[in-house]
Amino acid sequence: MLRQYELVERVKEYDPDADEAALNRAYVYTVQKHGSQKRASGDPYFSHPVEVAGLMTDLKLDQETIMTALLHDTVEDTLATIDDIEANFGTDVARLVDGVTKLSKIEQMPENERAAENLRKFLLAMSEDIRVLLVKLGDRLHNMRTLHFISNPEKRRRIARETMDIYAPLAERVGMYEYMREMQLLAFEQLEPEAYKTITGRLAQLKMQDGGQVDAVALAIKQALAEAGLQVEVSGREKHPYSIWRKMAERHLPFEQVTDIFAFRVVCADVGDCYRALGVLHQVWQFIPGKFKDYISTPKNNGYRSLHTSLIYENSMRVEVQIRTQEMHRTNEFGLAAHWAYKQGDRPDGQVGWLRELLDIVEQSHDPDELLEHTRLAIYQDRIFAFTPKGALFQLPKGATAVDFAYAVHTDLGGQTVGAKINGRHMPLRTPLGNGDVVEIIKGERAEPQPSWLGFVVTGKARAAIRRAVRQKERAEVAEIGSKLFEEIADRVPAKIGKKAIREALKRLDMEEPEDLMFAVGAAKLTDREVMEALVPGCTAEMDAEQAGDWTKREHAISIRGLTAGVGFELGECCHPVPGDRIVGLRNPGELVEVHTIDCIELASGIDSDWLDLSWGEQSVGATGRLRATLYDRPGALAEMASIFGQNMANITALELSQHEHPFGVYEVDLEVQDVAHLTRILSALRASDAVAQAERV
Known part of the structure; x- marks a missing residue:
């Protein structure tokens, strides 16, 4: 654990103007507040926020972020409040701490609702200040490093699953690949322990048997580039165990058939050298078609830039090579955090523009399950690139369709989509897009989102917008029914109902718009008496049971026209006729007359009976x-x-x-x-x- 003076010295190394006294106060505050609390490992609890602060110094973040890391658990796990934090450390630090802190007083919520509310608050805070995300990622990374100390295996798996589904993809979306890879590895160990043990064991065995092969390939690459006049740094490593397992699972391959296990990184002086190095490597070794990706000319949304290619080395050995500059390398490993270190407060729109999409999802998601589902979709990792006819570029998840593309361009365009051209050809809306496709959306002014689209769209933004539109349409239909029922209710009120009466009724019912009232009536959320009382208070007290519609207080009175006086009858158990139905009677000797609705299927069996033309008496009710x-x-x-x-x-x-x-x-x-x-x-x-x-x- 970092000591107080060590943490302060780390910050002062890259930020000489940092307020040393404020950093010391934050360190002492967290130690005092957490006191004798212990972690599952047996370490003092305050060791966790101190280690998270240390991770933030590795990223060279500003002193407010370091103080937030130190204080981020005090509100949740001690008697300290946000007001205390603001009084001692200022408004900005209090706001950041509040953004990182989980919601309180939600312990009675179901697990998914609790997770969704925490995520909702976190995303909103993150959109206002991205440093909330950086501290949260550091917090989660350190918790994953100590996850093995938790004795409950189900709790370990729950935390690992949440890390794999939410936090590792979030790290990837802001370009923090070092954090992403370590989180994935630690979560993989908990979620797939047998696979983790097997793959790491095979990699260790391979490393022992390769006889320096990785170093030999790296040296060969460096020599080939040096002969072409390029001075570069080359390093090699085995691929990440989790990425190997994913490839095995997706392609149904055994470990022995995963050919590109080794990856090499070439760091060049400038962008021009990157492309020259690529040309040299493709001349010396055969490259594998379909494996080349240019993320320099077309960076990922998170700012990642590099050239990727796969080569066939000697003995048919396949190797992946990434080519980049030193500046690209730092940005690629630490993403937004690397940018923050150089340009504090000036966050690049390309790296965090997707936050707007997450905010749309927060606003449009109807319930906790939807929010969690849509957010996971929005931070999905595997991406493809597609273009508008004018050349605007959009990144989408693999498997995205033309409808996903339309919603990515604009929510209104998505809702008006009626067709699409992909690379100039009319294609079904459910057609998955490929890398480099040019997509032209055909829209209709009166078009609206279709519920069937939910069967094939894959982006969280599209699913959230479609579901919201469908709900609004359903609400409008219910409100239309309610409007007709409202007219019937208003006719029974002893006063003429105009706009003023409706405005006053809305106030009494704590509603905003007349549409809210119509929906409540149509959905049977209000009784007739409640609506009448809201329109004209006291009017129901002046009515007798019949006028108020409380017919159940009277005896049922059913009379049938068309029967001879004294003839008994019974209502058919097959069709259950009620007053208002068109009815007929079936008469058999010595039996009661059976009364049926005119469309009852049992009438077909009464061909030998006498048919009577019947109707309800005027006072029939019930x-x-x-x-x-x-x-x-x-x-x-x-x-x-x-x-x-x-x-x-x-x-x-x-x-x-x-x-x-x-x-x-x-x-x-x-x-x-x-x-x-x-x-x-x-x-x-x-x-x-x-x-x-x-x-x-x-």
Whole structure:
């Protein structure tokens, strides 16, 4: 662990103007606040923030970042507050510490919600100051280095998975490849212990058996370039174990068939020498087609610049060669942090422009699962390059489609997409794009995002925008139903309802827009009485049960026209007719008249019966209707359906789960309803509910 004076000396070496007293105060503060707390390793807890601060000095970051690293756990794990940090160390440090600190008071949330809320806060803070990300990456890297001390294997795997899914890709997206590789290696060890052990063992064995082959190849490359008049530095190494495992998994190869295990780096004096070195290597050794990539003329979004090629060396040995300048090398290894060391506060748009995409996702994601899914997609590592017809370049994940491309250009363009030309040819929207494709989006003014696109888009931005548009459309449809129901409710209020009454009702219901009210009515989130009271307070108290629609307080009264006086009847159990339905009767000697709806399938079996033309009496009210509802198989769905029945004053007389096949459950429900209009309103409310996939009358 770094001692206090050692940490200060490190900062002063690259920043002589740093405030030594402030650094000392931060060091002492974190030691005092964490006190006797211990880590899983048995080390004092304050050793962790001190080590994170040490990592930040390796990146030559400013003193505010170093102080943030020292203080980043005090608010979460001690009695210190953000106000305390601000009082002692200033507004900027307090803001950075708050950005790195996890949310408090969320321990009762489910795991995915807790993770999503932490991520949401972190992304927002990161967008305001990228130093939040740099400290967070240092914090995660040191935690991964000590992960093996945690005794609970499930907790180790959870942290490793989060690192692999979120933090290693974030490190890659800001060009911090050293951090990315080490995080991936440490997470790989926890997530795939057998594969990790096998590959690292084979690499160690290969290193012992190569007899200096790596050094020999590096020397041959250097000599070939020296003969061409190029003075370069050449180094070689085995590839990263995790990248080897990924290649084995993706291509279904055994270790023996992974040919390009060795990688060599050539560092040149300038860009011109990089291209000259590439030409020399391609003349001396055969290069492998399809393996050349020019990230100097077309840098990655994170600022990475280099030439990549693969060569066939002696004995058919395949080697990968990366060619770059010394400045490119430092930027490639430490990315945004390297840039920060030279130009503090001037962050390059190319490296962090993707933060805007993450902010769009934060705004558009509907729930924790969506936020986590879309964020992982947005920081996906493998990228391809595609162009607009005018030559603008966009980087997208491998497998991206024309719809992903349209949303990358602009969210509005994505929503208006109706077709696409790829390299001048009309192609289906689901066609995966390749490197260098020229994509022309065809748009329609009245077009809108289609739910089917969710089956093939791969970018987080596209998925978030499509889902948001679909939700808005569904909300508009429910609000349209609610508007019609609202008109019926307003007709029962003893006053003329105008804009003023609606404005006052919105205030009473704590709503912003009339559309919010219509949606609440259509989704059965408000009862008729609640809406009436909001429109004209006290009006329901002056109504009797019948006027208020509380028909359940009366006895059911059913009369049938078309029957001889004294003749008994029964309502068909097959079709459950209710007042308002068109009905007919079947009469058999010595039996009650059976009353059926006009479209009942059982009428086909009554060919030998006497058919009677029937209708409901004027005062007929109340009967049992049957409906079938398909609910999503999740907690609270059945309760939400029952709540809709209650809000609509319908009594359940029978409930049966007729089919259960994840993710749905199908229920048949018998309800006491007033008439067919009442039953129709209930069906509309069910269809508007998020808990109900389908609802129909039986």
